Amino acid sequence: MxxxxxxxxxxxxxxxxxxxxxxxxxxxxxxxxxxxxxxxxxxPHHKKNENLDTLDSLMILKNRFAKGEITEQEYQKMKQTLSV
Structure with a gap:
């Protein structure tokens, strides 16, 4: 204007x-x-945590087997259960 x-x-x-x-x-x-x-x-934030948990569990299992706390049969059974 x-x-x-x-x-x-x-x-x-x-x-x-x-x-x-x-x-x-x-x-x-x-x-x-x-x-x-x-x-x-x-x-996928939750998938990373699941993988870390499985790896931690397997590491604990290996340590228990190495210390003699569990037998080889128990170790194999638990490992198979964790890997599924």
């Missing part, structure tokens, strides 16, 4: 820049962020 026009600077007109290229850049950034969030949310 008074010679002032909006030129699309800042986060206004199509967010990062003007026109379809600005919109495309914005959409690309949003998609990348969403994909990273989903990847982090679906990360």
């Amino acid at each position: 008074w010679g002032c026009t909006y030129n699309g600077a800042g986060l206004g007109h199509w967010l990062f820049g003007g026109g379809i290229f600005g919109f495309g850049l914005t959409a690309l950034i949003v998609i990348i962020i969403a994909a990273l969030v989903l990847k982090i949310a679906k990360a």
Whole structure:
């Protein structure tokens, strides 16, 4: 009205820049962020803990067998149970 026009600077007109290229850049950034969030949310954190627990249990079993606390038959049976 008074010679002032909006030129699309800042986060206004199509967010990062003007026109379809600005919109495309914005959409690309949003998609990348969403994909990273989903990847982090679906990360198999519990599987790593299960593997560590099994390895710790096998190590304890080996130590018990080495100390003579259990027989070889007991050792094999327990090892097979833990490996399943």
